Amino acid sequence: xxxxxxITRPTEEELxxxxxxxxxxxxxxxxIFPWVYGTEETAYFLEGKVKVTTKxxxxxxxxxxxxxxxxxxxxxxxEIIEPVTKRYNYT
Numbered sequence: 001x002x003x004x005x006x007i008t009r010p011t012e013e014e015l016x017x018x019x020x021x022x023x024x025x026x027x028x029x030x031x032i033f034p035w036v037y038g039t040e041e042t043a044y045f046l047e048g049k050v051k052v053t054t055k056x057x058x059x060x061x062x063x064x065x066x067x068x069x070x071x072x073x074x075x076x077x078x079e080i081i082e083p084v085t086k087r088y089n090y091t
Contacts, residue, residue, distance in 0.1 A: 043089075
């Protein structure tokens, strides 16, 4: 199982090329919950701060402006520190 989350900081041009503005929006208040990715998810964080801890114990801090790829099969715990708004796409 791959538990490597990829986090980058895209340019406006990259976001436009990927048509991120057409992706679905997800919002969530402060909370803690487990999650398993049944498919690869690509997300762009518009607001918020999140700590994602993988089953293997790796910790990823994600915040506004981050472009994130969550691999298929990833088992993790989400801790939403500041309310999140993200655009997401399944690949």
